Ligand SMILES: Nc1nc2c(ncn2[C@@H]2O[C@H](COP(=O)(O)OP(=O)(O)OP(=O)(O)O)[C@@H](O)[C@H]2O)c(=O)[nH]1
């Protein structure tokens with residue numbers, strides 16, 4: 001017998017810890033990390049847009065296997081990185097798009113290839129231009145701009161005005177003198193906040209040509225053609241996008257999904273923009289899996305919606321989320337979402353893997369993870385690559401025999417309760433507090449009665465609103481009534497049978513009326529309105545009526561069922577009949 | 585070598601062929617190794633294998649039938665179906681692929697724990713291939729990284745190789761032939 005056979009297959013970690021390096025000092029953002037086969041040699045590389053602690057000295061770092069393989073200096077701090085294919089050449093070399101400020105720098109073969117600048121917003125407020133042209137001194141100018149700032153908002157001022165307002169007062173005079181002449185050409189530059197890509201012509205091949213899609217600080221969304229570097233579309237957004245995802249095909253149809261800084265989730269296409277949800281906390285990331293949108297919020301919740309805007313589920317996260325990423329495991333047909341969380345006690349941090357609202361698996365990480373990417377790395381192995389807040393790189397490879405959701409849950413439950421050690425920030429006893437306490441003690445009865453009255457009032461109001469909603473929508477009652485209709489005979493004398501059935505368990509319908517609505521010149525009917533006897537649950541009632549065709553045309557009869565309000569309606573198509581009964 | 589020669593003539597007499605299984609991760613060089621061992625007119629240009637290929641070659645008058653398995657993730661589960669029906673295993677490792685050394689270890693573990701290999705004295709030959717690559721690990725380093733010394737109930741051997749030029753291959757196959765012959769003699 002082998003020496004290993006005794007080792008039973010107890011708890012199986014689905015990941016192989018392939019590599020980790022904590023000395024890399026990789027400072028990056030969740031949006032600045034990508035995987036791509038940069039040389040078309042079936043060896044996928046890791047691309048990280050890294051910068052130092054002061055957000056300067058930005059570099060594009062390329063990793064192959066366990067080593068850094070290339071590095072390019074970036075002209076500015078990256079805000080997003082997106083790889084894409086832009087040509088039909090035989091060797092498929094992807095471009096790397098790096099968004100930085102108002103520019104997108106494109107690299108191919110690790111060499112600068114193109115620089116695209118978002119067109120500046122030329123409509124600088126005319127008032128602002130006037131203020132600059134008045135040629136007044138710095139203090140006056142500052143005051144006027146301060147007023148304008150209150151009116152327009154700081155971000156809507158031109159960079160020159162922004163800079164002036166931020167300068168130390170004694171430096172302003174000099175700035176106005178040097179800048180005064182240039183102020184005529186005031187223009188608002190913008191900044192790209194997030195970027196993604198959409199396939200242009202086909203989704204079959206992941207190396208097919210795509211378009212870059214990006215949103216700016218001016219609440220605009222652009223589609224950029226990366227073959228000609230021209231803007232294909234420009235949309236106004238209802239807010240400044242913080243996270244962006246897109247589904248579909250550019251030439252057919254697409255849906256743009258984005259969250260805004262003020263915590264709203266929108267979907268948008270060529271025709272309309274729709275607010276799916278407005279949250280109480282800002283979103284920290286957005287994941288799109290097929291038709292499902294997942295987003296985690298700063299208030300430690302994870303939500304799921306469909307692209308059509310239907311809410312699916314939401315769960316409480318065990319910790320404070322930092323970022324999230326999609327983990328599609330094709331071999332198991334499992335689509336997971338990884339959420340990296342830190343905890344208040346700062347000692348532990350975890351990666352949580354959700355399948356739908358179900359927590360499937362978790363990994364304890366020594367440092368909080370700030371960026372996650374999952375995909376083929378190196379020779380096609382599925383890799384989970386994470387970068388921690390302190391800049392270490394971790395590569396975990398998916399085991400071929402990995403299983404999720406059997407046995408790992410024990411590890412998850414062993415977590416410290418998330419809120420166990422919060423220190424409440426109790427304010428000191430102020431004079432106000434003491435007075436308030438005294439007052440509460442003396443007038444306790446009045447205060448209590450007051451509170452009770454408002455509480456009851458609130459209850460009544462809620463009930464009233466609830467009742468109103470019930471009555472106006474009456475969904476439940478409509479659902480319990482079933483209508484079927486049929487026409488008997490060949491014409492011109494026809495019999496219409498309307499079957500009404502009460503499907504509810506408790507309710508009885510007492511005063512239902514069936515009304516037939518028809519074209520008077522085509523049909524004749526003896527009793528177009530019929531009273532229905534009381535409908536007790538489960539009872540089916542048949543209302544019959546005779547109708548005579550007077551013209552040889554096809555037409556229709558509408559059946560309406562109502563008591564105080566319309567309950568149901570049905571259309572009955574009656575074909576043209578050949579022999580006509582002439583009216584006498 | 586007298587004994588070996590005698591045995592190999594015994595093989596020829598019985599027209600017996602030795603069946604070996606060639607496993608290892610994708611891109612490790614399995615097909616390249618076999619391509620080099622084949623006679624000149626059978627040589628092909630090596631492409632990533634799909635599923636498996638059956639290759640035949642002769643070494644020191646011993647006829648080999650080698651199952652060249654594909655190392656891609658989705659085909660790795662095919663390997664285990666052939667464990668029961670082979671007399672030796674050639675495990676090819678890309679010694680320059682440091683990232684996936686942990687994957688090699690995982691696959692080796694699965695191989696050693698499989699019911700069809702557990703009780704058998706299957707000789708395992710490891711090729712620490714691509715020794716010419718710039719950042720290749722030495723065969724000693726690979727042996728210790730994979731913790732090969734814990735394998736006590738199977739004969740094993742590791743040798744560095746360069747499958748493109750054919751360096752190191754003969755030494756390894758020599759060892760494997762010898763082990764298989766010993767196994768046959770014991771039967
Ligand atoms: N430098 C170097 N390259 C090698 C060596 N052996 C194989 N290669 C190269 O590695 C690549 C992959 O070799 P294959 O023989 O196709 O690998 P494989 O293990 O059969 O791969 P799969 O069939 O996909 O499992 C080829 O481009 C070979 O030329 C070697 O010793 N040195």
Ligand SMILES: [Mg+2]
Nearest residue numbers: 614615632633
């Ligand atoms: Mg092969």
